Amino acid sequence: MAEHAFLLDLGRCIGCQACVVACKTGNELGEGQQYIQLIEKTQGEFPAITTGWDNHRCFHCTDASCVAVCPTGALYKEDGLTRLDRDVCSGCAYCTQACPYEIPVMYEGKASKCDGCAATTKAGGTPWCVETCPSNALMYGTREEIQAEAHARAEALRARYPNAHVYGENQLDGLGMLVVMPDDPEKLDIPIDPKVPFMAASWQTVVQPAAVGLTLGAALIAGGAAVIARYRHEQEVEELEAQGVIGNGASSSEQEEG
């Protein structure tokens, strides 16, 4: 089956937050829980300024460090996207530390992030954010369709923004969300070359092999590993939370009006 991907066209996005609320209502997210946040980023001094919106949401990396560090399999790759099963999440919060884009957060004791509207798309629907976007800045389709559209849009956008390009073809073995980026991604505080943290890489060599190819037994092993790991790192996580390195809610105070 062809893998799927999202397109996010920041040339078109006008920061209206329709996606944010469509996601919250379609997925019936809880109070304080958001999978998408629009964060205003302004460069320069009045009046010579540029402003854009970081559509802060899961990039669905192929080389997904959140998946690599997840001890229970709650995070996993499917159809090119990074899924999250909160029923299986043990709440260890490793994913919140491992993600180079700082996407997963803890919500009510478990990880919280966009799962690509797994249930909705499997029932034949379109991801809620894509369905509603008034600016047509979001698309969902096979990776080939999305790639072609992204390049066509970036090409057209170069008439206005000479540095316009497609972001996400090379980062972390390719992102499940390709971004039409009008300019340097660092202007939106999005890293040009995101790195899988050392911790995530080491997890891959320890936990992952135990899980490969196994079924229920592996789940028990992985679950057991999670319990042990969680015990060993509980204190560390608390400390990180206290320092504000990892969040204990989904909503960030960075949220600003556009």
Added chain:
Amino acid sequence: MARVKLDITRRSFLKGGVAAGGLALMSPTASIGAAGGMLNARDPWYLEGPIETTYNVCDICPWRCGVIVHSVNGVVRKIDGNPKDPKSRGKLCARGQGGVSFMYDPDRLQSPMIRTGDRGSGQFKEVTWEEALDYVAAALLNIKDKYGQESLAVFGHTSGDAWFADHFAQAWGTPNAAKPSSSLCLSPRDEAATLTYGSAVGGHEPVDWDGIEAMTLIGSHIGEDARNTVMQDFANAYARGAKVIVVDPRQSSVAAKADYWLPIKPGTDAALMLAWMNVIINEGLYDQDYVAEWTQGFDQLAAHVLEFTPDWAAGITDLSAAQIRETAQVMAASRPRSVVIPGRHTTWYGNDSQRMRSTYLVNALLGVYGREGGMYINKSVYLDSYPYPPYTVTGSSGGCSAEPGAETESALPLGPTGKARADGVREDFMRGATALQELIDPMISGDPYPIKGLMVYGTNLLNSVPDRERTIEALKALEFVVAIDVLPQEHIAWADVVLPEATYLERYEDLWTVPHKTPYIALREPAAEPLYDTKPGWWISRELGMRVGLEEFYKWETIEEYLDKRLVSVGSSIEKMRAEGGIITQSGKPYLEDFGDSSPFHTATGKINLYSEELAAAGHDPMPVYEAIEEPPTGYFRLLYGRHPVHTFAKTQNTPVLNDVYSENVVWLNASAAEQLGVDNEQYVMLENQDGRRSGPVRVKVTQRIRNDAVFLVHGWGHDSPGLTRAAGRGASDTQLQSRYKLDPISGGAGMRVNFVKIDKEGV
């Protein structure tokens, strides 16, 4: 790819029914095998049972998108745009998505109530509808007997307002029916349009976005005012490469996308427009054939703008002459596919009709009206009215849903006891829809005659009408106040009787008839039974009418009967509309060539009035001039206000899901001004205006995105009604800080950007 597999019970799939309608989800059971894999643990709402769909018209903002409402087991779960609707085209904004949460807000008014404590105390007893309606009817008849029908004012806002501010008021016989959407918003725009090209702009601005090549926005905030259609149209035009010029003291969302952002000094827009006309005329950039055929007064205008050079305007606007000249050239290069967009909220400085006229004159020079890619001519819907007897008084409430040309007659309509509108029209201002804020003084002073009763529907009086203290004085002076609303807004505490209305998702409504490129009719039908002891507006209006002797205006027994009767004239019915997707579209006549030898412009000459004889005759400048406005005193900033994309008016701040995304407003303060004042980003401050009115605490947003002579607040915050449990005490109220306004002498609009505030760091 191998990975850990866990056994998740797929009961959620198995119990689901077959989805129907616009959601386009497949039968869930059929999809399991193909998709495989795991799901988020929680059962998605759409698998809980069969999805029922109903058609509706969104009420969350005044734009009124056609929507499809999805319910499961009688509970409303999700709202999407209706693909057949010419406004939503299947999409929906953040606010519209919040409609479900608006309906299920536990803070809603739940039962009819009669006041037991003092006015303003918020003390009520719950009563039956029978008791409440009888009480209101007796009070209304008492006012009629003592003072005449004209002494009842009716204010209406939101999508059921026509049942009260139009139908009930006109049947009852008061000319004092008003809507904030007129004199607190659109009046200058629409009166200037009527004076210039013969008709109001209309609720759906007739910009021909599909072919537009350049757009100029004057303080218009696409993306923040969040009109769904306009965001779609803008994004498509922008992606096509259409040029964008934005004139705004603040780098709004759309200014951030602009090719040219002109951070103009507030209140000087007319100077810029005059200089643009100077360049367009003197450099021969105007559409000479169009101007010759379709306008009158060109020679006078050319002579008039001769002295208003870019150099002259530069000194006034804080823009450079080169910038002014270049943008004029860019605009003209794309004509007639180049439009100064009419905008919407235009009550700014009190000189607003003249400013709006200047934007239309630029458009006329560019040959925009009736041209492809410019402004099309919108056409009204063909649909019969319900066969009522003639109304007791002709209406003039205007509003965003009004048909063009609401009030153009020189003789004012008189009520049954011979009294015309009490808002000072013809004396204090020239013409236009009834000016809501001008009806407040007569409530206090009794001049020109007493207004003793107030019926207020869906209008947050204390968070939308400037000079809040004056409004409270009026609320104290009135003999009788009845409020019909969904939420316990601030003014509810001042009512004698409160009638709780069902939300738009729980009621039928009159048909929407939208003048448009393709005029259309939209249906609203209930998606669920009304919650609590609430009733639809049409029902409340009818029950009151039947009790005060207006039976002949409410001959229909049910709303379905009323709607079906109207739909006969277009060969349709509620059932047929349902079957056909909730929308009936008719054909339009958008362009000049569709009119043959006749003119689409309803002016006396059939031409666009560059020079206005009507204005000259009424003692106003026949062509726009620039007049300087009062500057903020030292230490004060001009208070600008606008929208956040997630909230509407003073209405949605308490809506749980929208409040969750944006839970308080912030005051935008220029970074260097903040540094001088020693104010940090996110610091809470109080705002105090020139008259000592205070509001806050409110967080400061230190930003490069605004000039240093103005601050900006999102409108509608600073609620203090304790019944609004999420919104109360959050942010600052711009209305509280608007203790004064400047009356537009042409349209009666209340210019509200004439207030100044200082930042108080200590009194938080």
